[in-house]
Amino acid sequence: MAKKWSQRIRNWMANKMDLPQDVMMDLPRITMIGQIHVYIENHRGLLAFTDKELRLLLKKGQLLIKGKSFVIKTILPEEILLEGKIDQVIYITENPGGTK
Amino acid sequence: MKNQWIEFLYGRVIVKVSGKGLERFLNVLTRDGLHIWNVKRHGTETITFKMRLRDAKNIRIYARKSDCSIRFLQRSGVPFLFKRLLKNSGFMIGAAIFLFIIFFLSNVIWGIEIKGAKPATEYKIRKELDKMGVKIGKVQFFVDNVEGIQRKLTNNIGDLTWVGVELNGTTYHLQVVEKNEPKKQEHLAPQNLIAKKKAIIVKMFIENGQKVVDIHDHVEEGQLLVSGSFGQEGKQELVAANGEVWGETWYKSHVKLPLVTKFHVYTGKEKRKHSILLGKLEIPVWGFGKTEFKEFETEKDVRKIHFLKWELPISYIHKTIREREPFTREYTNEQAEQIALELAKKDIKNDLDEDAIIKDEKILHKVIKNGKVILDIHFKIIENIAVGHPISKETPE
Helix, strand or coil, rough: HHHHHHHHHHHHHHHHHHCHHHHCCCCEEEEEECCEEEEECCEEEEEEEECCCEEEEECCCEEEEEEEEEEEEEECCCCCEEEEEEEEEEEEEECCCCCC | CCCCHHHHHHCEEEEEEEEEEHHHHHHHHHCCCCEEEEEEEEECCCCEEEEEEECCCHHHCCCCCCCEEEEEEEEECHHHHHHHHHHHHHHHHHHHHHHHHHEEEEECCCCEEEHHHHHHHHHHHHHHHHHHHCCCEEEECHHHCCHHHHHHHHHCCCCCEEEEEEEEECCEEEEECCCEEEEECCCCEEEEECCCCCCEEEEEEEEEEECCCCCCCCCCCCCEEEEECCCCCCCEEEEECEEEEEEEEEEEEEEEEEEEEEEEEEEEEEEEEEEEECCCEEEEEEECCCCCCEEEEEEEEEEEEECCEEEEEEEEEEEEEEEEEECCCCCCCCHHHHHHHHHHHHHHHHCCCCEEEEEEEEEEEEEEEECCCEEEEEEEEEEEEEEECCCCCCCCC
């Protein structure tokens, strides 16, 4: 109940005070530039990386990006810049915590 | 990737990692703050990425903990360039030596040109220059500057009236004006001698001509002294009258001399400073510290450094700082009078020929006013008053 309350307060604050949701609620921020770039902030680590697929761990669930000829342009503890031809960005929330 | 130029500066390497758990390995690296970029996958078990040279040195430690093997593929950036430069240092040294040689040769004296001098004088000048060290093949740095050379040449060689020294690139151009010895008068046109001043004649030495006046005569300016025409009326023969007519002339001079004069004298203490001027920035090389002299005069000798024909904005400065002190000279009235008289004499002598004699001087008027001695002096001078005056044939005198 308490968690739900805090969640609600955060949500309310984000709404009322015009704060970005990702800062308040620890969500990933995904910026895409066309099909060629994806910039993901606030991830929790790299799970899998091939030139067709990138799997990232989030706070809740995982993020799966599919496409072609992927290159990680930059990788920092909480940020990643992916370059390539992006086809799909998929949220996977069935198994929170992820598999390693 | 934040700033690839910085990475270029520090050096970067391409790392090839192969093995299992590559993603975990990457996570470990990023979490420990190692910069990684351009991650690419090659096949199932290999990835390559770029990283900083600094970080690459520690990567083995991480690799040992995981089951990945590491190879470095490519090294780029300044540290590696530098290493290669060292390996090929022969080129660098060659270039440096080349520059140095050109520098050196641009600052060497390559020629001395003397214009306007007779061969004998030229020889003398060359000898004198040799003595000063101005020779072909010497470095300009260690030679006197242009003004110095000019001064020394004019002082040491009697035949020179004036010498202009100019440094043009690597060549000294000397423009010489020799003292013109008076030409011997071979054959003079018929002339009379006339007086150039009002005078009383004292002595006469007539070599040629008919004298018109005599000793103790009073002559006016322009008066005929010695006539160049001989013979009787109608059959006159014209010659060039020649000789000396010494007359007593009079000059008046007015001198003012302050009793108290203030001027500066050097104490003999001096300080030398050497520095290099880069554009407008002066870098001291030798002789630091402030000058502790209360009053001083600075003499600056600037040498430009040449590169081929250009002057570089680099120059070498040699400063000499000389201490001076104020000095007050005071005369008593008698002394002042004496000195004023001397001054007047010197003054007069400047206007006179060298062989003129001051026979007598008389102080006409003496005032001491406002700390000044004012003298009016009358000089009696014996000088040659004869000057040639051509006789025109149409109107023989």
